[in-house]
Amino acid sequence: MAEPQVGYVLDCPCGSRLTGDGEDDIVETAFAHLREKHPDMADHYERADILAMAIRSPG
Numbered sequence: 001m002a003e004p005q006v007g008y009v010l011d012c013p014c015g016s017r018l019t020g021d022g023e024d025d026i027v028e029t030a031f032a033h034l035r036e037k038h039p040d041m042a043d044h045y046e047r048a049d050i051l052a053m054a055i056r057s058p059g
């Protein structure tokens with residue numbers, strides 16, 4: 001049984017649009033992006049920071 005999931009969108013300052021199907025997914029996606037594209041920034045962010053920047057997208 002799947003609970004309704006909230007989609008998230010996070011526009012990275014570098015221009016990449018990251019999307020996730022839920023909190024865990026957007027956090028995972030964002031950290032993967034940070035480690036790949038902005039390794040010097042990855043250590044400065046925590047889950048709460050990612051979720052603070054992410055925007056809930058309806059649907």
Ligand SMILES: [Zn+2]
Pocket residue numbers: 012013014015016033037038
């Ligand atoms: Zn980026």
